[in-house]
Amino acid sequence: MESLRKLPTVLTAEELLDKIFGRSSKVSGSNVNERVINKLSTISNVSKDYFERIISSHPNYNSLPSFYREMVDLIVGIEEIKKSLASLSWANSMIQKIVTKSIANIRKGKNALAIYRSACGRIASIIEDIDKELRFLNEAKNKIREIPTLQDMPTVVVAGYPNVGKSSFVSLVSTAKPEIAEYPFTTKKIYIGYTKDLQFIDTPGLLDRPLAKRSAIERKSILCLKHVADAILFIIDPTETCGYTLKSQLSLLEEIKKSFGKPMLEVYSKADLHELRDRMAFSAKNGEGVKEILEEITKIAIKTYSQTSTFIAVSGQTSTQEQHS
Numbered sequence: 001m002e003s004l005r006k007l008p009t010v011l012t013a014e015e016l017l018d019k020i021f022g023r024s025s026k027v028s029g030s031n032v033n034e035r036v037i038n039k040l041s042t043i044s045n046v047s048k049d050y051f052e053r054i055i056s057s058h059p060n061y062n063s064l065p066s067f068y069r070e071m072v073d074l075i076v077g078i079e080e081i082k083k084s085l086a087s088l089s090w091a092n093s094m095i096q097k098i099v100t101k102s103i104a105n106i107r108k109g110k111n112a113l114a115i116y117r118s119a120c121g122r123i124a125s126i127i128e129d130i131d132k133e134l135r136f137l138n139e140a141k142n143k144i145r146e147i148p149t150l151q152d153m154p155t156v157v158v159a160g161y162p163n164v165g166k167s168s169f170v171s172l173v174s175t176a177k178p179e180i181a182e183y184p185f186t187t188k189k190i191y192i193g194y195t196k197d198l199q200f201i202d203t204p205g206l207l208d209r210p211l212a213k214r215s216a217i218e219r220k221s222i223l224c225l226k227h228v229a230d231a232i233l234f235i236i237d238p239t240e241t242c243g244y245t246l247k248s249q250l251s252l253l254e255e256i257k258k259s260f261g262k263p264m265l266e267v268y269s270k271a272d273l274h275e276l277r278d279r280m281a282f283s284a285k286n287g288e289g290v291k292e293i294l295e296e297i298t299k300i301a302i303k304t305y306s307q308t309s310t311f312i313a314v315s316g317q318t319s320t321q322e323q324h325s
């Protein structure tokens with residue numbers, strides 16, 4: 001999502017005051033009145049440009065595709081962003097009013113320096129008042145930039161309990177290089193990798209529990225399963241070396257089948273450690289089964305993708321269903 005990647009850095013109140021007053025300090029004029037009016041105009045222009053640039057850099061969140069909209073809402077909160085932007089808008093209009101009024105008073109012959117000092121004091125306190133919102137928007141930008149941009153192509157979401165070997169599989173078959181470690185919840189964000197035919201999404205591990213109890217990290221996985229998966233590769237670690245029982249992993253599997261109704265391939269990981277072959281099995285250690293599973297999931301994902309992507313002949317344009325838009 002280009003608009004989300006391009007969100008600008010937001011200055012703190014102190015930095016913004018330095019910027020505004022730094023610029024106005026360089027302004028001159030042929031007499032005191034003219035100089036003060038020029039300084040005030042500069043303050044007005046610099047702050048107006050700044051606030052408008054920040055506000056307009058944000059997209060209309062309600063019209064974003066659902067994956068991005070829900071992801072922003074999950075990791076930052078859309079209402080919070082809107083409230084913070086409204087505070088910036090408020091600060092901007094207050095500053096414009098102060099400047100307009102001050103300039104009018106100077107033109108009426110009132111003491112220019114006294115008016116200038118009072119205007120600067122009021123403007124500084126307005127900007128200090130929105131320090132919290134400015135900092136929030138900067139943090140929001142950092143978090144939002146981490147949301148990966150998805151391609152419109154057959155997409156496999158890899159899911160399962162923590163520590164079962166999801167990232168190991170994704171890093172073997174695709175360009176993604178997520179961290180792999182012998183403890184649960186290693187993966188905390190969404191990793192995207194590509195094969196020749198597929199977009200692979202490695203997700204944080206899920207526990208078998210109701211949605212209301214899920215952590216924000218788990219909810220990222222849920223959003224991928226819900227909005228972007230053409231097919232789900234569900235990885236089961238029957239050795240239980242992941243730290244979770246086979247029973248709870250199978251219970252999660254049933255839950256995901258019921259909740260999303262997406263085509264799914266369920267496979268065993270860590271095939272070097274067990275003999276179970278009633279499902280396809282792979283080993284990230286010795287490579288057994290990896291190629292076969294990749295071929296199978298590629299077939300499934302391509303088939304679903306081609307069925308859900310609808311070609312609309314009207315006006316000769318190609319359009320796709322919501323999940324690919």
Ligand SMILES: Nc1nc2c(ncn2[C@@H]2O[C@H](COP(=O)(O)OP(=O)(O)OP(=O)(O)O)[C@@H](O)[C@H]2O)c(=O)[nH]1
Nearest residue numbers: 162163164165166167168181182185186187205284
């Ligand atoms: N013996 C063996 N160990 C494996 C295999 N695949 C993964 N592991 C080990 O299992 C542990 C977890 O692997 P990850 O790929 O990080 O698991 P994950 O499912 O991505 O874990 P989270 O990101 O925490 O949900 C690591 O110590 C891996 O080395 C395998 O095929 N055989």
Ligand SMILES: [Mg+2]
Nearest residue numbers: 166167186187
């Ligand atoms: Mg992982």
